[in-house]
Amino acid sequence: MVRALLYLRFTSLGNLLRSRVLRLRQPKYLVGAVVGAGYFYLIFFRRVTVGPPLSATEAAGFPSELMPTVAALGALVLLVIAALSWLVPSQRAGLTFSEAEIAFLFPAPVTRRKLIHYKLLGSQFAVLFTSLLFTFFSRRWSFLGGNAATHAVGWWFVLATLNLHFIGSSFVITRLLVRGITPWRRRLAVLGGLALVVAGTLLWIWHGLRAPQAADLADFTTMVAYLGTLLSHGPLAWLLLPGKAVLGPFLAPDGRAFLVALGPAALVFAAHYWWILKAEVSFEDASIMKAEKRAARVAAVREGNWRPTRGTDSARPGPFRLAETGRPELAFLWKNLLSTHPIFRPRVLAIVAGGLVALCLWLGSRPDYHAGLTIIATVVLMAGGYILFLGPQLARQDLRSDLLNADILKIYPLRGWQIVLGEMLTPVAILSGLLWLALLAAILAFQPADLDWLTLPARTVTAVCLGLVIPFVCTLQLLVPNAAALLFPAWMQSMRNRTERGIEVMGQRLIFVAGQFLVVVVALLPAALVAAVLIFASQWLIGPAAAVALATLPVLAILAGEIWFGVHWLGARFERFDLSSELRP
Amino acid sequence: MIEVHGLSKNYGSFAAVRELSFTVRPGEVLGLVGPNGAGKTTTLRCVAGIIPASTGTVHIAGHDLATDPVAAKRALAFFPDEPRLFDYLTVKQHLAFVARIYGVTGHEAIAQPLLEELEIADKADQLPGALSRGMKQKLAIACGLLHRPSVMFFDEPLTGLDPLGIRRMKDSILQRARAGAAIVLSSHLLHLLEEVCSHVLILKQGEKIADGTIAEVAARFSNGEVGVNLEEVFIRATGGSEK
Secondary structure (H helix, E strand, O other): OHHHHHHHHHHHHHHHHHHHHHHHHOHHHHHHHHHHHHHHHHHHHHHHHOOOOHHHHHHHHOOHHHHHHHHHHHHHHHHHHHHHHHHOOOOOOOOOOOHHHHHHHOOOOOOHHHHHHHHHHHHHHHHHHHHHHHHHHHHHHHHHOOOHHHHHHHHHHHHHHHHHHHHHHHHHHHHHHHOOOOHHHHHHHHHHHHHHHHHHHHHHHHHHOOOOOHHHHOOHHHHHHHHHHHHOOHHHHHHHHHHHHHHHHHHOOOHHHHHHHHHHHHHHHHHHHHHHHHOOOOOHHHHHHHHHHHHHHHHHHHHOOOOOOHHHOOOOOOOOOOOOOOOOHHHHHHHHHHOOOOOOOHHHHHHHHHHHHHHHHHHHOOHHHHHHHHHHHHHHHHHHHHHHHHHHHHOOOOHHHHHHHHHHHOOOOOOHHHHHHHHHHHHHHHHHHHHHHHHHHHHHHOOOOOOOOOOHHHHHHHHHHHHHHHHHHHHHHHHHHHHHHHHOHHHHHHHHOOOOOOHHHHHHHHHHHHHHHHHHHHHHHHHHHHHHHHHHHHHHHHOHHHHHHHHHHHHHHHHHHHHHHHHHHHHHHHHHOOHHHHOOO | OEEEEEEEEEEOOEEEEEEEEEEEOOOOEEEEEOOOOOOHHHHHHHHOOOOOOOEEEEEEOOEEOOOOHHHHHHOEEEEOOOOOOOOOOOHHHHHHHHHHHHOOOOHHHHHHHHHHHOOOHHHOOOOHHHOOHHHHHHHHHHHHHOOOOOEEEEEOOOOOOOHHHHHHHHHHHHHHHHOOOEEEEEOOOHHHHHHHOOEEEEEEOOEEEEEEEHHHHHHHHOOOOOOOOHHHHHHHHHOOOOO
């Protein structure tokens, strides 16, 4: 039986790897893999092969006497994570099995213990992979000592022990639930225990240790040293011992220390393993529920309907009253706004705008608070840039979300361009609203003392002109991902699918983001050139504010023309679009 | 009225539907039958304007689907085998959305009797996630019927319905046909076709094998026998295999 389970595990893994390699025959995955691998090389591996190691400079500046404090702090983090595994869960233990595993293994003559071993073995693949990934990410921490191999093994001990702890705690929680101990009683007990430890530590500090003096808080090193003293004495020190043991291999500065640290770490790991075998409980019911939820989630992702809040979604009132007649495109705005958080509503926008105006006016009336205005201006400018460049990737309530409903959309008595335009209205409205808020705050908060010509009227005119241009720029930006959804639906679908992972999928996403940026820059170039020439030529005659206003008109005309062309072209493409043939493997 | 002439649909070198012609007059119910992969769903998707035909013409209520798709679509309703609904719209909001798209004035007065007829009036404020498969199907039907179409296409209309739902659906189809609608439905359930359809069209590998009234098609394949049912006719017409 064990051999059959091992066969299942290794064959599944082999087939998964084979399918990943075979799909590289498709250009979309091959190109993605090349780009993804290049990205990984530049971010992680290049540091290994090119330039001085980071540790050379950083190790010199890191006092070795602080290492015990680092270990204690790490152990404290592990302790908090472990405590959360006792506090958060409210349901019975459910090991993660796929629906196929449940169908084949649960009715099979396999003992519960063997199923647990099967899952433990299965989880090791994920733990090993994550350990390697963390090793790459933590290369910058090599000032702690050790090398890549000791760090990889160290991460494995940390992650594998935590994994066992989660399983063990879930088993014990199940036992408590069976005995009628409710989640809240258990949480109170755990919190009570933690409170006792904290109180004991404070008591010990009161009696055995001095309170922090000014010298202890003078700089980073003295603060860390004082913290280390706190963590290495009293009752807390005992609680941190297992965590320190688990972290030992990772923090070992050299090979000998590493070998010495392996013993305690293995002991803690073995103790957890023994605990799980002893704590064995019925996990089948919860595992089946878990598998069903997971299967439903995967199906929703594949259909393009998955939302993080899906489970708690409830009916919402319409964002505005939808009249029975009028432009049908607005019906899409109404429909897609319903899919967003209720915060994206005109009423909320008006309230936030009012609050921003009041805050900026109040800060402006207090000379001693002018620094607050500078902070607001800086924050909103950064936020505005972020929304402008990354917003179209995040606000996806358009064809990207509705593409799998294409069959239904195409039955409606509308032309393709109307559907495309209607679908894009929601992200345009959301992004425009956010950018208008940022613009409003910036114009109120940005009061440069050394730019005399940038008067309040000039700033106001510029803001109004920018406010007019914003929806057009957002629409133009959103045309690109919507065009990609129609032109490369299979590609977009694999990028959307959150169950799809791998270096090739990451590469696909990188290509898309770079492509979008390039297309938008090219599309904005004509309007930007015309605006620059007009402002430069006319400002001498009519002043900067009027020049900006004058330049805005042709800019809007150019952008509207580009949008008209793009929407109609995409509409024609949508009318010819056949989802069933596009998504064929 | 549905008029289809020389309809073909090709996917590369593969012909899913070949030179298909048929007419469905008001009050007629045409049953589209054929083995798996015969091209039934592709035909329905082409005549409903979901996918463009490679060649041929489709007229819906007198409007050419290729040159005047908006007018043609205004007259038709398509009911897929799997109800496709928007997860975040309630039953009532689905109807409000569809009413705006089709410009149905006074839609609430039309929707209420529809919801009552389909027995989902008490679910008006529920999201699709809270509805059973059958209720979702009923909501999709309510959305399709809201604009009072004169042409209807049903793809496997009984999938997921309970026995009572099946009975109601059959009655509903017959009622719409009696009211003057031209209806095409595809199904593997031959007893449904015998009960509901006035005409039948048998497809195999994208080609029309036979069409006409059920009696005409039965007569063609009965070899002089009396009382041959549609199942036997189907098996004889298609040769009993998909190929």
